[in-house]
Amino acid sequence: VLFGVVDGVKASISNNKEINQMKVLLFSDDLLSLDSVTSVLIGFRSNEIETNRLGDIFGFGSGTFNHITLYGDDFVEIRKEATKMLRYSKVFGKRNQPIPKITKEDKLKINKSMDFCPTGAIIEKEGFYLIDKNKCIKCYFCVEIAGDVFKI
Known part of the structure; x- marks a missing residue:
């Protein structure tokens, strides 16, 4: 239990x-x-x-x-x-809370954040990372995990 x-x-x-x-x-x-x-x-x-x-x-x-x-x-x-x-x-x-932005490419930290993202909003596309605004629920786990990579 x-x-x-x-x-x-x-x-x-x-x-x-x-x-x-x-x-x-x-x-x-x-x-x-x-x-x-x-x-x-x-x-x-x-x-x-x-x-x-x-x-x-x-x-x-x-x-x-x-x-x-x-x-x-x-x-x-x-x-x-x-x-x-x-x-x-x-x-x-306010209903329009900001979606986090990726400010620098740090593959290790971004991949770690991808593992914890509850909706899979952080994606890799053609060698670049981005946040799918339709999937992001603004939980800000990415900011907590890698505050130097993700900014609000």
Whole structure:
């Protein structure tokens, strides 16, 4: 049996060293619901995150927020407080978040990022790397893995 715990949320919307931090404790045996709740907590809509939606459709767990039962404090109030605390909360209101850009060719780091990209948005075409804007869900894993190669 898998069991997931999120013991804090650290988030960054850019390559800036400044990180937003919340003190929360979330746990579940449904890892997809844990990801969905964490996403909602920091300002996303769970049904807009492709991996959550697909995981829900294919039966990997409850990936959309309306299929999740929560116990504990009033989540709506916690989310309001959390988004007030986040210094970039206004960014989440905008639908056009930037897609990361590849700023330098570093095959090793780009290939490592390709392995972690949940939707396969980083592709190699004719010896060049690019990000497929139709596949990119703006999770920014690539920026976290190779911040000197990918920029927002």
